[in-house]
Amino acid sequence: MHKILIATDSFDQVNGVSTTYRNILKHSRKKTYVIHPGLFKWRSVSIYPEVQICKEPLKAYKKIKEINPTHIHIGTEGPIGFAARIYCKLNKIPYTTGYHTKFPEYLWKLAHIPLFITYSYLKVFHNDSKAILVPSQSCKEELNKKGFNKVFVWTRGVSKNLISKKIYRKSKIPKIIYVGRVSKEKNLEVLCELQDKFEITIVGEGPLLDKLKSKFPKVNFLGYRFRSALADTYKSHDVFCFPSKTDTFGIVMIEALANGLPVAAFNVTGPKDIVEEGKTGYLGDNLEDNIRRCLKLNRKSIASNINQHWSWRKCIEILHTHLLN
Missing domain, CATH: 3.40.50.2000 (Glycogen Phosphorylase B;)
Known part of the structure; x- marks a missing residue:
């Protein structure tokens, strides 16, 4: 029996990422669990105060182990997503990843962090997953040009x-x-x-x-x-x-x-x-x-x-x- 876990650094916020995962949890007919920063101690950052940064990734890892999922979708590239990725690697759990936000462009605009640094991290983070799920065809084409593999379009809905x-x-x-x-x-x-x-x-x-x-x-x-x-x-x-x-x-x-x-x-x-x-x-x-x-x-x-x-x-x-x- 499938036991799906969604690991996301965004769930309680007012944004498209949180909206997506809340609706998946609401409408899915398969047993689905979710872990997010609201379950642990978290902090915000000055350049993006609405974002919750999990301060306890080790506890997040232990929570994943407690749930014991058969499949994991890693929704974001933050501390919880990183903890989930390590768990998948160590336990040979099949996983997909979601690419929702142009954080390299955001971080360049907000903090002048060079694009090549953040895109290099994202490539390492995503490229071993079964599939990188993106919300649009043009986003897929952009990532393909940057060397991302196994990128697929993932639609959205309206409540x-x-x-x-x-x-x-x-x-x-x-x-x-x-x-x-x-x-x-x-x-x-x-x-x-x-x-x-x-x-x-x-x-x-x-x-x-x-x-x-x-x-x-x-x-x-x-x-x-x-x-x-x-x-x-x-x-x-x-x-x-x-x-x-x-x-x-x-x-x-x-x-x-x-x-x-x-x-x-x-x-x-x-x-x-x-x-x-x-x-x-x-x-x-x-x-x-x-x-x-x-x-x-x-x-x-x-x-x-x-x-x-x-x-x-x-x-x-x-x-x-x-x-x-």
Whole structure:
């Protein structure tokens, strides 16, 4: 009988990694355990305060041994992921790994750590796994070019409680929304600079929040929203804008699409794997132009097609296919 363990350094946070593993745990029909920093003593770091860094990797190792899994998915490359990898190696346990975040690019932006150092570590960490699971085709292609092996695309889904039942009413002044971390790497200033042209709403928190509030007084900063409150906030806006250039995917984009919002973004990894140009959004170098073109798209057709492409059931099937076979 299969006993699956997910080892992740992100589970309790408001981000795509935590969302993914919480939904796998919720929807999986196979016995699945999870270990994460919240089960041990942890600390945060100044450059990324929301991240939980496990201070007790030895205890994490012992917890894995106690669970005695038959298969392990290593979700992240931090202390818990590293402890799980050592356990797999010593005990010859088959494992897959997940690549969710462009940490080399983030660490370069936030702390100027050279890319070759972090990518060298990631290659060593991932390349012995049965499969490296990534959220998008363009992310797969990027890693293949950098020398990563056995890389496979791993889809995502949208929870039902994030799809609003409210009736959409078009705004006189276009209402633009972003949902996600409020931090330097998310490139939010380029969106906030359009505050005189659109009514802009930012949902989320992060280290750049106070600076953006001070610099852009016309932007609505709502803090966190969850479940139906977040769904209704999506539905009450006209366009979802995703200005980041450093994400591997962006679950918030498919949540927005599920509520009928077209997506305006740059033509980079993540958006170009999700947005169908001219049908569900527009991509390009001019964000304002992308937003204005999105306003002309048919919201009903956007919402009706989204569930055919993305589901947590399919996400779990892909994980089990690579991990258990």
